[in-house]
Amino acid sequence: MKKLSLFAPLISVLIGISLSLLLVLALGESPVLVLQVLANGAIGSATSFGYSLFYATPLIFTGLSVWWSLRAGLFNIGAEGQMTVGGAAMAVVGIVLSSLPAWLAWPAALVAGFGAGAAWGYIVAWFKIHRGTHEVLTSILLNFVSYGVAGVLILNVFRNPSVQTPETLEVGSGFWLPEMNAIGGSSPLNVSFIFAVVCIFVVDVVMQKSVFGLRTRWVGGAPEFARRTGVATSRQMMMALVISGGLAGLAGASMILGYAHKAREGFSSGAGFVGIAVALLGGRRAIGVLLAALLFGALQKGALDLDLDTEKISRDLAVVIQALVVIAVATKSWLEAKRWNS
Numbered sequence: 423m424k425k426l427s428l429f430a431p432l433i434s435v436l437i438g439i440s441l442s443l444l445l446v447l448a449l450g451e452s453p454v455l456v457l458q459v460l461a462n463g464a465i466g467s468a469t470s471f472g473y474s475l476f477y478a479t480p481l482i483f484t485g486l487s488v489w490w491s492l493r494a495g496l497f498n499i500g501a502e503g504q505m506t507v508g509g510a511a512m513a514v515v516g517i518v519l520s521s522l523p524a525w526l527a528w529p530a531a532l533v534a535g536f537g538a539g540a541a542w543g544y545i546v547a548w549f550k551i552h553r554g555t556h557e558v559l560t561s562i563l564l565n566f567v568s569y570g571v572a573g574v575l576i577l578n579v580f581r582n583p584s585v586q587t588p589e590t591l592e593v594g595s596g597f598w599l600p601e602m603n604a605i606g607g608s609s610p611l612n613v614s615f616i617f618a619v620v621c622i623f624v625v626d627v628v629m630q631k632s633v634f635g636l637r638t639r640w641v642g643g644a645p646e647f648a649r650r651t652g653v654a655t656s657r658q659m660m661m662a663l664v665i666s667g668g669l670a671g672l673a674g675a676s677m678i679l680g681y682a683h684k685a686r687e688g689f690s691s692g693a694g695f696v697g698i699a700v701a702l703l704g705g706r707r708a709i710g711v712l713l714a715a716l717l718f719g720a721l722q723k724g725a726l727d728l729d730l731d732t733e734k735i736s737r738d739l740a741v742v743i744q745a746l747v748v749i750a751v752a753t754k755s756w757l758e759a760k761r762w763n764s
Contacts, residue, residue: 463728468606476609485700511538576686
């Protein structure tokens with residue numbers, strides 16, 4: 423059973439890729455060529471590899487966000503909005519406190535991002551606990567509110583008047599995260615990736631080894647048992663959604679602090695929604711979220727070359743593969759049921 427659980431995500435990936443290649447073949451393109459283009463575009467050079475990691479970085483945070491809530495039996499699909507308000511908060515702090523030195527600036531920006539996302543998660547939790555509103559409804563509606571809040575900050579309050587594009591002023595130089603050129607070549611890969619990986623291992627240890635993590639898993643997997651053992655389930659759900667929102671709030675660091683050094687309208691680019699797929703594919707351990715995010719980041723980068731190097735396939739194939747992989751995750755239940763019946 424345990425071995426099957428470990429291999430189920432891999433099987434889902436293989437199913438999704440195989441179905442996608444069958445679609446490629448049906449469209450009259452060579453599956454071998456498409457695989458070569460994807461692989462070369464994703465890891466063919468240091469710069470390509472760096473871009474793959476750069477694209478994966480926000481997905482690690484948003485995937486981890488959704489994963490944490492799922493472990494508590496909650497479905498937070500508001501990571502997109504939480505990332506948006508978190509990124510906007512980082513930009514605001516970086517502009518208002520632009521003179522801070524780096525050793526103060528980075529923590530200040532990250533705390534602001536986490537805090538803004540956590541506040542968004544708290545709203546979802548409050549409505550669920552005190553009004554009985556399902557977290558799916560509240561979190562998805564708050565996505566639209568976040569667009570409005572960030573839009574006001576970007577387009578009105580902190581807008582850069584010297585350019586036509588909808589973006590804020592630059593954050594102070596102390597807030598700029600160093601690039602990782604030794605690994606990522608000339609890509610915009612920066613140290614936020616290292617921070618994301620550290621978060622993966624910290625979250626995994628907390629979830630697997632701490633009493634708090636145990637109670638979170640009890641609430642998600644055996645709520646009646648949790649209540650009978652004296653766990654304050656409402657408080658645990660509240661904390662789960664707050665932490666989930668805070669993790670998503672950190673997802674904008676790579677783009678805002680490490681690359682653009684400003685907030686641009688639409689900077690989240692759907693990373694919060696892709697994070698749902700990352701969390702579902704990641705499985706029961708946080709390390710699975712890391713691997714899923716790396717896969718999706720590589721697909722996103724590799725697919726960019728399909729427009730140029732193939733005649734009948736476009737970069738949208740990456741989205742198709744992601745969708746088919748997520749659908750294939752549903753086979754996990756069937757495989758486990760078959761295992762039990764055998």
